[in-house]
Amino acid sequence: xxxxxxxxxxxxxxxxxxxxxxxxxxxxxxxxxxxxxxxxxxxxxxxxxxxxxxxxxxxxxxxxxxxxxxxxxxxxxxxxxxxxxxxxxxxxxxxxxxxxxxxxxxxxxxxxxxxxxxxxxxxxxxxxxxxxxxxxxxxxxxxxxxxxxxxxxxxxxxxxxxxxxxxxxxxxxxxxxxxxxxxxxxxxxxxxxxxxxxxxxxxxxxxxxxxxxxxxxxxxxxxxxxxxxxxxxxxxxxxxxxxxxxxxxxxxxxxxxxxxxxxxxxxxxxxxxxxxxxxxxxxxxxxxxxxxxxxxxxxxxxxxxxxxxxxxxxxxxxxxxxxxxxxxxxxxxxxxxxxxxxxxxxxxxxxxxxxxxxxxxxxxxxxxxxxxxxxxxxxxxxxxxxxxxxxxxxxxxxxxxxxxxxxxxxxxxxxxxxxxxxxxxxxxxxxxxxxxxxxxxxxxxxxxxxxxxxxxxxxxxxxxxxxxxxxxxxxxxxxxxxxxxxxxxxxxxxxxxxxxxxxxxxxxxxxxxxxxxxxxxxxxxxxxxxxxxxxxxxxxxxxxxxxxxxxxxxxxxxxxxxxxxxx
Amino acid sequence: xxxxxxxxxxxxxxxxxxxxxxxxxxxxxxxxxxxxxxxxxxxxxxxxxxxxxxxxxxxxxxxxxxxxxxxxxxxxxxxxxxxxxxxxxxxxxxxxxxxxxxxxxxxxxxxxxxxxxxxxxxxxxxxxxxxxxxxxxxxxxxxxxxxxxxxxxxxxxxxxxxxxxxxxxxxxxxxxxxxxxxxxxxxxxxxxxxxxxxxxxxxxxxxxxxxxxxxxxxxxxxxxxxxxxxxxxxxxxxxxxxxxxxxxxxxxxxxxxxxxxxxxxxxxxxxxxxxxxxxxxxxxx
Numbered sequence: 001x002x003x004x005x006x007x008x009x010x011x012x013x014x015x016x017x018x019x020x021x022x023x024x025x026x027x028x029x030x031x032x033x034x035x036x037x038x039x040x041x042x043x044x045x046x047x048x049x050x051x052x053x054x055x056x057x058x059x060x061x062x063x064x065x066x067x068x069x070x071x072x073x074x075x076x077x078x079x080x081x082x083x084x085x086x087x088x089x090x091x092x093x094x095x096x097x098x099x100x101x102x103x104x105x106x107x108x109x110x111x112x113x114x115x116x117x118x119x120x121x122x123x124x125x126x127x128x129x130x131x132x133x134x135x136x137x138x139x140x141x142x143x144x145x146x147x148x149x150x151x152x153x154x155x156x157x158x159x160x161x162x163x164x165x166x167x168x169x170x171x172x173x174x175x176x177x178x179x180x181x182x183x184x185x186x187x188x189x190x191x192x193x194x195x196x197x198x199x200x201x202x203x204x205x206x207x208x209x210x211x212x213x214x215x216x217x218x219x220x221x222x223x224x225x226x227x228x229x230x231x232x233x234x235x236x237x238x239x240x241x242x243x244x245x246x247x248x249x250x251x252x253x254x255x256x257x258x259x260x261x262x263x264x265x266x267x268x269x270x271x272x273x274x275x276x277x278x279x280x281x282x283x284x285x286x287x288x289x290x291x292x293x294x295x296x297x298x299x300x301x302x303x304x305x306x307x308x309x310x311x312x313x314x315x316x317x318x319x320x321x322x323x324x325x326x327x328x329x330x331x332x333x334x335x336x337x338x339x340x341x342x343x344x345x346x347x348x349x350x351x352x353x354x355x356x357x358x359x360x361x362x363x364x365x366x367x368x369x370x371x372x373x374x375x376x377x378x379x380x381x382x383x384x385x386x387x388x389x390x391x392x393x394x395x396x397x398x399x400x401x402x403x404x405x406x407x408x409x410x411x412x413x414x415x416x417x418x419x420x421x422x423x424x425x426x427x428x429x430x431x432x433x434x435x436x437x438x439x440x441x442x443x444x445x446x447x448x449x450x451x452x453x454x455x456x457x458x459x460x461x462x463x464x465x466x467x468x469x470x471x472x473x474x475x476x477x478x479x480x481x482x483x484x485x486x487x488x489x490x491x492x493x494x495x496x497x498x499x500x501x502x503x504x505x506x507x508x509x510x511x512x513x514x515x516x517x518x519x520x521x522x523x524x525x526x527x528x529x530x531x532x533x534x535x536x537x538x539x540x541x542x543x544x545x546x547x548x549x550x551x552x553x554x555x556x557x558x559x560x561x562x563x564x565x566x567x
Numbered sequence: 568x569x570x571x572x573x574x575x576x577x578x579x580x581x582x583x584x585x586x587x588x589x590x591x592x593x594x595x596x597x598x599x600x601x602x603x604x605x606x607x608x609x610x611x612x613x614x615x616x617x618x619x620x621x622x623x624x625x626x627x628x629x630x631x632x633x634x635x636x637x638x639x640x641x642x643x644x645x646x647x648x649x650x651x652x653x654x655x656x657x658x659x660x661x662x663x664x665x666x667x668x669x670x671x672x673x674x675x676x677x678x679x680x681x682x683x684x685x686x687x688x689x690x691x692x693x694x695x696x697x698x699x700x701x702x703x704x705x706x707x708x709x710x711x712x713x714x715x716x717x718x719x720x721x722x723x724x725x726x727x728x729x730x731x732x733x734x735x736x737x738x739x740x741x742x743x744x745x746x747x748x749x750x751x752x753x754x755x756x757x758x759x760x761x762x763x764x765x766x767x768x769x770x771x772x773x774x775x776x777x778x779x780x781x782x783x784x785x786x787x788x789x790x791x792x793x794x795x796x797x798x799x800x801x802x803x804x805x806x807x808x809x810x811x812x813x814x815x816x817x818x819x820x821x822x823x824x825x826x827x828x829x830x831x832x833x834x835x836x837x838x839x840x841x842x843x844x845x846x847x848x849x850x851x852x
Contacts, residue, residue, distance in 0.1 A: 111669065112668065112669035116669070202666070203658040209657075214631060217619075217628055
């Protein structure tokens with residue numbers, strides 16, 4: 001069926017070409033026999049080793065220049081996205097200059113001017129250099145667009161799992177950006193293949209120039225240029241097919257199996273079952289029963305129970321200040337949390353609750369104050385003789401990984417190109433170097449314990465919000481956290497899905513996980529929390545047991561807030 | 568009397584010697600390349616041509632990998648005579664002179680007209696004089712029989728060529744005389760310029776006379792020669808200034824080719840008028 005369709009298309013395209021060729025021929029009053037002879041001659045030229053040799057030169061230059069150009073382009077794109085002004089400006093300057101000057105002049109300059117300073121390249125090398133430098137500038141912008149098209153929440157989630165910036169780029173951002181990048185790269189490749197003809201001025205004897213030479217000798221430009229066009233069309237069709245293939249490979253919305261994994265660039269083939277076939281979603285297991293949750297207890301890493309400084313709280317925030325630009329978000333927050341304690345933070349939006357969570361696992365830097373988890377700074381070291389002031393460490397990702405703080409986000413932030421299981425396996429494999437079999441076994445156990453054993457191979461977009469959030473919890477648990485941070489885990493869920501997520505959280509609390517939960521779920525707070533903290537305007541207003549804070553708030557602001565939320 | 572006889576004999580001997588020496592300079596000695604042109608021994612000379620310019624340099628219709636033509640064959644003969652290997656490097660005509668300056672090629676041997684401007688960086692060994700032809704549509708419907716008739720017409724000539732300069736000069740003349748302006752369309756190569764005339768986009772293409780005549784002869788239904796100008800321009804081989812051995816090899820070789828009629832034969836073979844041949848001259852400014 002598909003083959004038939006393609007055949008039709010090919011026949012159609014050929015017919016179109018014949019019509020295009022026939023029209024001027026008829027206009028020129030040529031007899032049918034002459035036209036036929038013309039086509040025969042054209043076919044002969046298509047097979048001419050002289051022209052095909054020229055085509056090979058064009059292909060060779062394109063392949064080499066594209067490969068080098070893409071590597072340079074990715075580097076430039078990263079420089080453009082860097083927060084270091086010097087790198088950014090250097091890349092911007094390069095792109096500005098190379099994009100803004102004619103390529104012909106660049107080629108002549110490399111070929112004819114650089115020898116004056118002792119840099120002499122032959123014609124093919126010159127062409128490869130010239131085209132690669134150009135492609136670097138153009139593809140840098142394509143890569144940058146692709147990287148920017150991936151939601152920032154993806155890199156936030158990766159950072160929370162202890163993945164470093166390069167690892168995140170390689171494993172999370174690039175695979176997702178490829179879909180946006182590939183069509184542009186295919187355009188560039190086709191453009192370059194055809195544009196190699198401008199290098200005839202620096203002695204590159206490629207297809208267009210060769211056909212011009214043949215025309216210069218016999219003046220049969222219809223047949224010779226027609227033959228060149230056919231050869232170009234054949235080559236560019238190849239590029240288009242590669243484009244289609246790559247786009248399928250990186251289409252992370254299809255259900256498929258991993259087909260190809262190279263240096264972190266994972267791609268996959270379509271699953272055997274066609275996309276339009278109904279997906280058999282297994283009937284969701286009812287609320288995971290108690291036994292499953294008990295299993296979670298075995299997960300709690302031995303480390304989290306290691307003897308610690310008994311005089312110190314498990315999480316200690318001291319005089320924490322944070323502002324964005326001029327706006328103060330946190331104004332001297334002090335908060336201590338004991339090991340195994342479940343703390344729910346309540347407060348109106350903008351009160352700094354989420355920011356506080358992001359400071360605890362160092363997703364954002366502190367402005368002032370200190371935070372310790374299990375008596376350790378997360379990614380800070382004390383300045384000697386600085387009176388307790390701290391400075392961020394260089395290798396922040398590693399510090400986050402060592403701190404083992406799990407985080408669950410309001411919008412789940414699952415890696416959208418990875419299946420539920422792979423989401424859970426990713427950080428274990430890449431950050432903690434857990435062997436694949438072991439990581440997958442743990443992943444399946446975790447999925448089972450959150451009631452999603454049958455959904456291991458599903459991509460996030462196939463899961464409901466509640467299911468996605470449960471996978472996200474499982475993902476956070478896979479790194480064996482000592483502390484779990486929940487940032488409004490149920491706010492983005494439909495009401496009927498809230499229960500399944502809270503159920504898992506309740507179970508976690510039951511087995512003694514230390515948890516800080518930012519939520520508006522008053523019932524959950526009342527039932528599960530050991531302590532409720534009310535924040536407003538970047539300060540802790542009051543805290544205490546749920547009965548104290550929720551049922552008998554002492555502060556006016558707390559009362560107002562509770563009135564709004566409860567009703 | 569006796570004295571004068573002796574002197575006469577001596578003179579004869581000296582003259583004979585000189586003639587003998589001259590004769591030795593007038594023959595090919597490929598084996599003596601190391602003595603005559605030390606820096607060229609074992610070297611392969613890179614000859615720059617644009618193989619889109621029949622009858623001077625173009626692809627052999629029987630074997631496209633071979634470049635033939637009056638200039639190409641002369642170049643081969645001259646360097647074979649010097650005992651140096653050659654390789655043809657092909658580029659668009661306008662890329663040839665810059666490449667010569669950058670020493671990416673050793674000689675440019677392709678319908679290169681001498682001008683004092685070009686001689687600032689390039690030494691010329693001239694071997695023929697040029698004629699310029701104006702190729703017009705068959706039957707010359709616009710009666711273009713002189714360059715002065717170009718006012719109000721469209722002219723094409725190759726980028727960077729002397730003919731383009733001539734067309735521009737004529738355009739300035741038309742303007743100065745308050746006649747209709749000349750439209751100039753520079754063409755990238757001869758074939759595309761000729762197509763402009765065939766498709767009536769241009770009224771005339773100005774190019775080298777031999778080339779114009781060749782085109783008119785091969786395509787009488789399309790073209791005819793409208794006018795010709797014997798400009799007195801000289802055509803030569805371009806060598807980068809200071810490249811003494813190449814200049815000497817080309818100069819010696821060309822002299823031999825003229826003496827033994829090789830140049831004449833090659834010219835005849837490609838329908839170039841042998842009377843255009845000129846004594847070999849080295850022009851450096």
